Amino acid sequence: MRDIGIGILGFGTIGTGVVKGLQENGDLLAERLGARPVIRKIADIDLESDRGVDVDPSILTNDAAAVVDDPDVHVVVELIGGTGIAKDLVMKALEAGKPVVTANKALLAKHGKEIVKLALDKQVDIYFGASVGGGIPIIRALREGLVANRVESIDAILNGTCNYILTKMEEENMAFEVALKKAQEAGFAEADPTLDIEGHDTAHKAAILASLAFGMEVPLDSIHVEGITGVSDIDMKYALQAGYRIKLLAVIKSGDGEVEVRVHPALVPLNHVLASVRGVYNAVLVRGDLVKTSLLYGRGAGMEPTASTVLGDVADVVRNIVCGSPCRVPAVSLLAESRVMKDMANIESRYYMRFSLKDEAGVVAQYSEVLGRHGISIASLMQKEENEGDSFVPVVLVTHKTVEKKVRAALEEIDALPTVGDKTVVLRIEEQE
Amino acid sequence: MRDIGIGILGFGTIGTGVVKGLQENGDLLAERLGARPVIRKIADIDLESDRGVDVDPSILTNDAAAVVDDPDVHVVVELIGGTGIAKDLVMKALEAGKPVVTANKALLAKHGKEIVKLALDKQVDIYFGASVGGGIPIIRALREGLVANRVESIDAILNGTCNYILTKMEEENMAFEVALKKAQEAGFAEADPTLDIEGHDTAHKAAILASLAFGMEVPLDSIHVEGITGVSDIDMKYALQAGYRIKLLAVIKSGDGEVEVRVHPALVPLNHVLASVRGVYNAVLVRGDLVKTSLLYGRGAGMEPTASTVLGDVADVVRNIVCGSPCRVPAVSLLAESRVMKDMANIESRYYMRFSLKDEAGVVAQYSEVLGRHGISIASLMQKEENEGDSFVPVVLVTHKTVEKKVRAALEEIDALPTVGDKTVVLRIEEQE
Numbered sequence: 001m002r003d004i005g006i007g008i009l010g011f012g013t014i015g016t017g018v019v020k021g022l023q024e025n026g027d028l029l030a031e032r033l034g035a036r037p038v039i040r041k042i043a044d045i046d047l048e049s050d051r052g053v054d055v056d057p058s059i060l061t062n063d064a065a066a067v068v069d070d071p072d073v074h075v076v077v078e079l080i081g082g083t084g085i086a087k088d089l090v091m092k093a094l095e096a097g098k099p100v101v102t103a104n105k106a107l108l109a110k111h112g113k114e115i116v117k118l119a120l121d122k123q124v125d126i127y128f129g130a131s132v133g134g135g136i137p138i139i140r141a142l143r144e145g146l147v148a149n150r151v152e153s154i155d156a157i158l159n160g161t162c163n164y165i166l167t168k169m170e171e172e173n174m175a176f177e178v179a180l181k182k183a184q185e186a187g188f189a190e191a192d193p194t195l196d197i198e199g200h201d202t203a204h205k206a207a208i209l210a211s212l213a214f215g216m217e218v219p220l221d222s223i224h225v226e227g228i229t230g231v232s233d234i235d236m237k238y239a240l241q242a243g244y245r246i247k248l249l250a251v252i253k254s255g256d257g258e259v260e261v262r263v264h265p266a267l268v269p270l271n272h273v274l275a276s277v278r279g280v281y282n283a284v285l286v287r288g289d290l291v292k293t294s295l296l297y298g299r300g301a302g303m304e305p306t307a308s309t310v311l312g313d314v315a316d317v318v319r320n321i322v323c324g325s326p327c328r329v330p331a332v333s334l335l336a337e338s339r340v341m342k343d344m345a346n347i348e349s350r351y352y353m354r355f356s357l358k359d360e361a362g363v364v365a366q367y368s369e370v371l372g373r374h375g376i377s378i379a380s381l382m383q384k385e386e387n388e389g390d391s392f393v394p395v396v397l398v399t400h401k402t403v404e405k406k407v408r409a410a411l412e413e414i415d416a417l418p419t420v421g422d423k424t425v426v427l428r429i430e431e432q433e
Numbered sequence: 434m435r436d437i438g439i440g441i442l443g444f445g446t447i448g449t450g451v452v453k454g455l456q457e458n459g460d461l462l463a464e465r466l467g468a469r470p471v472i473r474k475i476a477d478i479d480l481e482s483d484r485g486v487d488v489d490p491s492i493l494t495n496d497a498a499a500v501v502d503d504p505d506v507h508v509v510v511e512l513i514g515g516t517g518i519a520k521d522l523v524m525k526a527l528e529a530g531k532p533v534v535t536a537n538k539a540l541l542a543k544h545g546k547e548i549v550k551l552a553l554d555k556q557v558d559i560y561f562g563a564s565v566g567g568g569i570p571i572i573r574a575l576r577e578g579l580v581a582n583r584v585e586s587i588d589a590i591l592n593g594t595c596n597y598i599l600t601k602m603e604e605e606n607m608a609f610e611v612a613l614k615k616a617q618e619a620g621f622a623e624a625d626p627t628l629d630i631e632g633h634d635t636a637h638k639a640a641i642l643a644s645l646a647f648g649m650e651v652p653l654d655s656i657h658v659e660g661i662t663g664v665s666d667i668d669m670k671y672a673l674q675a676g677y678r679i680k681l682l683a684v685i686k687s688g689d690g691e692v693e694v695r696v697h698p699a700l701v702p703l704n705h706v707l708a709s710v711r712g713v714y715n716a717v718l719v720r721g722d723l724v725k726t727s728l729l730y731g732r733g734a735g736m737e738p739t740a741s742t743v744l745g746d747v748a749d750v751v752r753n754i755v756c757g758s759p760c761r762v763p764a765v766s767l768l769a770e771s772r773v774m775k776d777m778a779n780i781e782s783r784y785y786m787r788f789s790l791k792d793e794a795g796v797v798a799q800y801s802e803v804l805g806r807h808g809i810s811i812a813s814l815m816q817k818e819e820n821e822g823d824s825f826v827p828v829v830l831v832t833h834k835t836v837e838k839k840v841r842a843a844l845e846e847i848d849a850l851p852t853v854g855d856k857t858v859v860l861r862i863e864e865q866e
Contacts, residue, residue: 021581021723029581031648032766129578135724137570137578145562145570148454148462148744215464273730276709290454290741291568295730297706308723311581323758333465 002035004318007073009064009089010080011044014103014130016051017307018077018314023053029315035322037075037314041067068093075317077310078102083110094118094126099326101313103130103306109204113217116331125320126331127313132205133158135305136298138284140312142212143329149288151213154252155430158205160280160300161189161196162228162248166265167278170236170245176229188280198227199248199263206250209284210261214254215335218261222341226264235354235425238396239267242382244352245275249430260342265427267352272432287433345405350379350429355395355414356421363419364395370417374410376402392421398429435468437751440506442497442522443513444477447536447563449484450740451510451747456486462748468755470508470747474500501526508750510743511535516543527551527559532759534746536563536739542637546650549764558753559764560746565638566591568738569731571717573745575645576762582721584646587685588863591638593713593733594622594629595661595681599698600711603669603678609662621713631660632681632696639683642717643694647687648768651694655774659697668787668858671829672700675815677785678708682863693775698860700785705865720866778838783812783862788828788847789854796852797828803850807843809835825854831862 006022008015022029022039030036042055043064061067068076068089076093080086083106090107093100095118102108108115108131119126129139133156142151157163161183168179180197183189195201203225210218228248236246244267253260268275273295277283282300287293299305320326357363364383371378377400384394399407411424439455441448455462455472463469475488476497494500501509501522509526513519516539523540526533528551535541541548541564552559562572566589575584590596594616601612613630616622628634636658643651661681669679677700686693701708706728710716715733720726732738753759790796797816804811810833817827832840844857 017723025581025583025722028583028768028770031768032580032763034763135727137574137727140573140578141570144749145573145745146741147465147748148458149741150458150461273709276706288741289458290450290737290744292732292735292738294568294570294732295728297728297730299725299727302725304723305725308579308582308721311723312578315580316577319761320758323756323761325753325756325758325761328752328756328758328761330465330467335461335464337461 001030002322003038004035004321005040005072005074006037006077006314007040007067007070007075008042008077008079009067010078011042011051012079013303014306014310015042015044015079016053017303018079018310019055020053021304021307021311029311033315033318035318037318040072041070043067064089065092068096068098074098074321075314076100077314078104081106083107087111090115091118094122094124097122097124099125099317099320101127101310101317103128103310105131105201105204105208109207109220112208112211112332119331120327123327125317125326127316128208129313130306130309132208133282133284133296134298134300134302135308136282136284136296136300137309138209138296139212141286141294141296142209146286146288146291149290152254152287152289154209154213154250154284154286155274156209156250156284157247157274157277157282158250158300159196159202159248160282161193162202163277163282164188164280165197166228166231166246166248169231169233170240173233175233176231197229199225202248202250202263206252206261206263209250210252210259211332213252214259214339215333216259216339218259218341222261224262224264224344228265231265232425235427238354238382238384239352242380242396242398243270244268244429245270246427247274249274251430254339257339258342259339260347262344262347267427267429269431345408347404348401349404350401350431351399351407352427352429353397353399354425356392357395358419358421359391359393360419366417366419367414370413371410374406376406376410434463435755436471437468437754438473438505438507439470439510439747440473440500440503440508441475441510441512442500443511444475444484445512446736447739447743448475448477448512449486450736451512451743452486452488454737454740454744462744466748466751466755468751470751473505474503476500497522498525501529501531507531507754508747509533510747511537514539516540520544523548524551527555527557530555530557532558532750532753534560534743534750536561536743538564538634538637538641542640542653545641545644545765552764553760556760558750558759560749561641562746563739563742565641566715566717566729567731567733567735568741569715569717569729569733570742571642571729572645574719574727574729575642579719579721579724582723585687585720585722587642587646587683587717587719588707589642589683589717590680590707590710590715591683591733592629592635592681593715594626595635596710596715597621597713598630599661599664599679599681602664602666603673606666608666609664630662632658635681635683635696639685639694639696642683643685643692644765646685647692647772648766649692649772651692651774655694657695657697657777661698664698665858668860671787671815671817672785675813675829675831676703677701677862678703679860680707682707684863687772690772691775692772693780695777695780700860700862702864778841780837781834782837783834783864784832784840785860785862786830786832787858789825789857790828791852791854792824792826793852799850799852800847803846804843807839809839809843
């Protein structure tokens with residue numbers, strides 16, 4: 001049986017998972033592939049830490065570039081992350097005609113165009129299945145299984161940290177800060193959780209999915225991003241009373257030659273399939289013109305689930321090497337059909353609004369008039385008994401479908417009224433269509 | 434751009450979906466593949482019916498064998514179904530070195546070994562993604578995405594007809610016969626629904642999944658099969674009171690060198706992810722040693738979702754033709770590791786039992802004694818108030834985990850007691866591990 005040399009860049013959590021996976025299931029994989037992936041070199045800055053796997057010290061090195069150059073390394077697995085040295089090494093490997101497997105979402109989201117172009121020019125494979133959704137095979141589905149579909153929309157929970165925090169907040173009636181601390185203690189949030197909780201990690205993943213779905217470049221700065229730091233336990237409670245759960249969603253839609261990609265906390269109806277995704281789980285709901293609704297659900301992160309997908313990609317590359325079929329599936333199929341990114345001000349949605357209003361006669365009429373004048377119609381209204389202590393009372397409503405810019409204009413006006421206390425909280429609602 | 438000739442055998446619902454899909458999304462697919470699948474011939478007995486698609490009459494024929502022989506047909510898509518002529522045509526195509534895409538679960542489940550062997554001998558592709566789960570990419574996941582995993586178990590809802598009937602029974606408090614009639618009226622059940630409601634359709638699919646998961650032949654007659662005709666609305670109600678929903682499941686497990694594959698109605702806890710699969714939807718819950726839990730959910734049948742998967746397979750074959758990489762992914766990776774099918778009498782489960790007992794002193798003690806003597810311990814017990822009209826009362830219990838043969842022995846004894854009315858109803862419970 002033929003050996004295929006693997007070089008691993010980055011011996012962190014995922015790298016360790018890949019090494020363990022190959023050690024434990026290498027024979028099985030070899031039988032299934034008809035060729036054996038063999039780890040030739042592992043590069044990391046830290047060669048001392050005990051990672052709980054037995055590795056021949058002679059294959060460990062500090063010199064990542066040398067791993068790429070090693071003639072016995074046929075496949076480069078990049079698990080360093082970030083857009084610094086990782087980018088240089090990926091480009092170097094592709095330049096040398098070596099296929100790359102990576103789990104690096106930031107790299108793909110920021111430099112995908114350049115990387116994919118080089119891979120195409122050199123006719124060499126780049127696989128990135130683990131960059132979105134950990135163990136969830138969404139990238140494979142978009143590149144292969146759903147290839148005959150015109151994708152209509154993708155709604156997804158793509159960040160386990162945020163979903164864990166939101167689940168805790170709801171289930172245990174916790175404030176955001178408390179739930180974040182719990183997540184950090186449980187190892188589900190980093191010491192610096194900014195990338196996750198501000199929504200940027202989800203935005204990176206959304207950019208990759210949208211690029212694949214629509215065959216176009218999706219610049220990160222064209223994505224509207226809101227994180228979950230502004231989600232309060234109060235809104236979570238009111239949302240639940242109104243039949244909704246709050247989730248951090250990536251919303252990707254196409255229509256009329258426009259593509260919208262946005263990341264924000266959203267209210268989803270309790271019977272929405274994404275409402276039942278709890279804790280660190282991720283899920284991706286794809287709608288295609290043929291397949292209709294397809295949901296993929298699983299572990300969106302973690303050592304072993306992510307290693308499962310990295311090794312699935314390694315298997316693809318090994319098969320392509322054995323069959324002499326590099327670039328059998330292009331990294332991204334750029335389509336001729338031209339679409340533009342939709343301006344966030346023009347998106348349509350239903351909205352949840354929580355006003356803080358003076359408890360006086362005529363106040364509700366006043367803000368209703370403003371909403372009405374901006375063409376926003378109210379679907380249901382809840383006046384809350386709770387007193388906010390300073391004569392302001394919370395009023396919660398849900399609108400019919402309207403346009404974002406109308407909401408912005410109306411709220412600017414409302415928030416300037418003297419009868420309004422705290423700034424109005426506004427959250428979008430995503431229905432299951 | 435290169436044209437790849439497609440020959441379609443069977444112009445029924447799925448065949449129509451495939452033709453429509455290629456007509457509507459053919460340009461998109463060609464762009465993504467770099468080659469254009471072109472329908473050269475369509476064979477069917479019925480060339481008259483209006484199928485709502487525009488097809489050049491000159492490509493229609495009654496002569497399916499001639500389609501396979503046509504030198505301009507490079508890929509044969511078999512959508513006839515069954516194990517008669519469909520088998521001959523598939524074998525003929527493989528024999529001639531033409532790749533085959535099929536959605537035929539019965540053919541694969543019954544003659545998979547022979548077909549796969551011929552495909553391997555001839556080094557020609559056979560793809561069968563649509564044979565299980567319609568639009569759900571479970572076969573692709575097992576053959577490719579999860580290739581580095583040791584599969585531990587698969588729990589799946591694979592028959593939309595049965596799931597629709599069970600959902601109706603529960604939601605609208607219907608008897609089985611009434612729900613079946615509703616399903617037939619709604620077009621979700623065939624005039625002769627035997628294959629579906631007796632569980633055989635699910636068993637065919639389970640055999641295919643188990644073969645792929647464990648790399649072994651899984652004879653149909655080694656699968657324990659019970660359908661849903663014996664599921665009563667009474668048990669559905671009691672199950673719900675105890676926190677369970679009744680689903681027709683395919684249960685596939687591996688352990689200690691043994692594989693169990695069984696199809697039967699099962700109680701699943703309400704918080705089990707499969708409990709929320711309603712109506713005609715299907716779902717497959719896979720557990721692998723690396724990926725942990727992965728759920729794929731979607732339309733398990735229907736013209737367009739199934740066509741989506743058939744066309745995904747056609748795309749794979751086209752890519753293999755373009756790249757000269759036939760058999761890049763073997764149809765089934767037969768593994769050296771030897772496993773045997775587990776005897777159904779030895780499976781372990783928790784059980785739901787509904788006894789019909791004489792309403793007399795000492796009766797409960799009597800049957801409890803029998804259960805205890807057979808080593809079956811009771812986890813919870815509900816005595817129902819309902820009078821069955823003839824002095825028998827229903828007693829419902831849930832056992833701790835035990836072995837099937839103990840249950841069989843105990844019930845044989847209990848059902849022979851003079852204090853027992855109707856035969857005891859017994860259903861297995863599947864927990865989410």
